Amino acid sequence: MIIVLSPAKTLDFETASPTDKTTRPALLKDASVLAEVCKQKSPEDLRQLMGISQKLAELNHQRFSDWEAPHPKLGSKAALFAFQGDVYRGLKAAEWTTKQIEYSQDHLRVLSGLYGLLRPLDRMLPYRLEMGTSLASDRGKDLYAFWGDKIAKQLRKQMDATKSKHLLNLASQEYFKSIDQSVLDCPIVSPAFKEWKNGKFKIIAIFAKLARGSMASWVVKNKVKTVNKLIQFDEDGYRYDAESSTPTVPVFVRGD
Template structure:
């Protein structure tokens, strides 16, 4: 089973990575093309493009001016430990063993607007670029056009290398849209996490993000390979709900009866 996650806006480049080892992003040359476009944009244009404050625009303007490939050791960090936010709070990767990180390197991928796709130990530099950003490049009107089938091709290569029969989609819709489904030769499963509220089960974003991270960690720790085993997921009070589930969307609920 190969799992995929979204990245996070919140970053931590101050604390050291708990696990040594570094790899280079597979699509680093493509990322460099994007950065060349971003380097030409002024802070006000970046603020407009990314819908961020002037302060954040200034920060990211400087990040892209300083960005270089290959990445220098000083200032770069493994993606698994650089990303923070709700999904990564659920993932708790800093508490993983070296063997769990090694397993994740072959069975976990992180989608990225700038890097396309990342392995856990791929070194990245600080950046902000959401997949849904309408950044025009020589390849088209936005990042979906830029990445085309490249991300799906990388996923398919790893699916074959790891002999995975299931792609476990724990990414957001914004990020999963970059994956060309026609390229994939495996089953895609996209779990939903719901909370009992006002007499019904509903998706509540913050809890769903935490649960995605928790499931990704659980799959890594238990080396889950089948959908049958996936339905045993019961972290943080969740339980599999067969009646609400489909083959493509297994539903895990919390609270209620």
């Protein structure tokens, strides 16, 4: 089973990683093309394009101006430990053992607007470029057009290498749309996490993000390979709700 996660806007390049091992992103040449496109933008261009503050626009303009490939060790960091935010708070990767980190290198992937697809130990530089950004390039009007089927082909390659039969989608819709499912050609499982509130179960974004990270961590730690095993997930008070689940959307509820 291969897991896909969304990245996070919040980054941590100050805290040391628990491992010195790093790898090179598979789609770094493509990322460099995007970085060059962004490098030509002014801070004001980036502010309007990304809908961010002037301060963030200037920061990211500087980041793209300083872009180097391959990445130097100084200033770069393994993706697994660079991303922060709710999903990664649930993931708690800093607490993993060396063997769990190694297992995740083969079974966990982070979708990225800039890098396309990142393995946990792939070195990345700090950046801001969400997948839904309408950044035009020679390949089309936005990042979905830019990446085309490249992300799916990388995932398919890794699924074949690990003999994985399912893709576990724990990414947001914005990022999952970057995967050409026709190329992937495999069963996709997209869990839903719901909380009991005001007399019914409903999805609450912040808790759903934490749960996605928690499930990804649980899958890595237990080396889960099948959907039958997946429905045994019971971390953080969640339980499988067979009645509201489907084969492709298993539902996990908490409360009541």
